[in-house]
Amino acid sequence: MSKPIVIANARVVDPATNRDAPGAVLVENGRIAGVANGAPQGVPEGAEYYDAKGLIVAPGLIDMRVFTGEPGHEYRETLASAAEAAAAGGVTSFVLMPDTSPVIDDGALVDFILRRASAKASVNILPAAAITRGLKGEEITEFGLLKEAGAVALTDGRESIQSAGLLRAAFTYARNFELSIIHHLADHTLVGDGVMNEGTLATISGLKGIPGEAETVPLARDLQLAALTGVRYHAAQISTGAAVELLVGAKRRSSEVSAGISINNLSLNDNDVAPYRTFFKLSPPLRSEDDRQAVIEGLRSGAIDTIHSGHDPQDTEVKRQPFAEASDGAVGLETLLAAALRLVHSGDVPLLTLLRAMTSRPAEILGLESGRLAVGAPADIIIIDPDFPWVVKEAALRSRSRNTAFEGARMQGAVMHSFVAGRPVFSHAATEERLNT
């Protein structure tokens, strides 16, 4: 087993217990052995010592929505390269979307991902399995066998199931195995040929718009079906103020409902798209500033539970295209935390609320032990300098694809160290050294 670790003189932030106080964290045998107020106690012989003066120690982030290219499109991203990017971004666990080639819709493929991940990846990779075979939205997959193989949840990834009847069956059957359903919201007929947020900017650009109702109409349906079936339902990502209102109502009636949001929709708006910047072509699309303010309020109030990177590696070939023909998606594992901290620095969201959405809330929704600084929990821990200044440079990203929506962005806050099960998987100083030599 790895050496014991002591992280002392830190600001210990643990959203699960609302702790935000000076203290120390002790790690032994890959698990958290102690969380102390003030100086560490009972430090074992030979422990690795980290002086975290001026730094935050927090649970490692859990990213609910990550795409890679393995298997099938390894030139875009492998499990190993995604994990390296994750470690650098303070993401110690991520939920892997099943949109690969072949689609993860079979127990054997879940097993394959878990084996590959344990051999190649430095962070925890949690495979989510497809709800429907081939993500086609027609027949449900073998939920029970997928769960036994190790699927952490069910989702159709980028795809949105259109049939209410099929969704009802999937929700009902998922309850059988106590599996969470994570569902992307897009009504195909309302999205139509749309490629960006509907409104003045789309009209001036001559681009077809996607109305907010393309998200709220299926959300309303899903929330009713979730109430009908009692399934644990997670709206994969919302982008509009109207969706926040629907969630507030649904949460009043049920604790089994939750929702996520991409950091992109919290950080950017449709002004960033103009003129035809395909790196800002995302799904759901970047919405208006009014919507952005409304979803930030939704995050503060708890209507929105989780923040994810939506990490979606796409090569330049499919991004350097006329806007309507370019692929959706942006990488985000390495910028998730820094972009999220902007909301803290701007005074929009308290630090505990922000980190909760990337640690203990995802853990609760997925039924994980991690995501908190509790004695006995896996030592998935990050040390953050909340003020470290840096500039996002596409060329410095670890991901195999460089389609970032934050190219050139000035960030305040960076990860200094990441640990997975007590093992150091990223060190900022080592990275700096490597870049400087």
Place this chain on the structure above:
Amino acid sequence: MATSSPASVTGGQGAARPAFRHRHLLGISQLNQYEIVDLLDRAEAMIPISRQPRKILPTLTGKTQINLFFENSTRTQSSFEIAGKRLGAQVTNMSVKTSSVAKGETLVDTAATLNAMRPDVIIVRHGSSGAVELLSQKVGCSVINAGDGAHEHPTQALLDALTIRQHKGRLAGLTVAICGDIANSRVARSNLLLLGAMQVRTRVVAPRTLLPKGIEALTSEVFTDMRQGLEGADVVMMLRLQHERANGRMIPSVREYYHFYGLDAEKLAYAKPDAIVMHPGPMNRGVEIDPAIADGDRSVITEQVEMGVAVRMAVLDALLADREGAA
């Protein structure tokens, strides 16, 4: 609206005329009112060239012009071809259907390939909004947008403005009603931008399904009743309805569309007695316009075509001949 005075864009061509300061013509949105007037004046000066027996003004001798049309358009492509040839340029039409584009080459790769042939100007029409701008970033020559998606068609707006000016003697203060499929029309957007910059009172007239969200930002007034929309108009500009696409989704039928939005004598009577009727072509007779109106004495539709050649000659000359002097 104007960001600079005419004096500030002087490019060293003496007292005659300031040099055109743009390398590309991607949209009306990049032009201020002085540059619009400049292009219209240049185009007006080109009109006699096409009316003389030997139609040649060899300012672009030795220049290479490539017409790259990803969407079929006999009218616009021929107009650019004739304009280039009357200025003495060597014009090549790239046939997209038989080229590597049809074999899946990306737009950026096509741009690099064409660029290596060292053209002086590429005229591009593409079905996607923003595609011409993307291509312009990848080449070393001038690019003229001959229509990109539902975004812009700047030479159409210029030729429309020239036609109006020829008939009305001015632009400022006129009322122009643009009627039909506003949602899918690049002609409408470029015209609204140009006319707005020239202090023209613009109206759009369409059923609500063909009015894009936020169109108010581009026009003075919005009407769903055509009679109200035409009331007192100096110019009635009709748009082509892509009825094969719109039928059953955006409009219930051609019959209903024609009844409410087709331009006939009865509706035209609401416009000013001397109002002119325009259409960018190709027309759907009996869909958006009564054939009797299209061929009537108020129609200036064929004149638009003639002005099209003059405008394209002026744009080519401004982009190429001027830049040579400036360089």
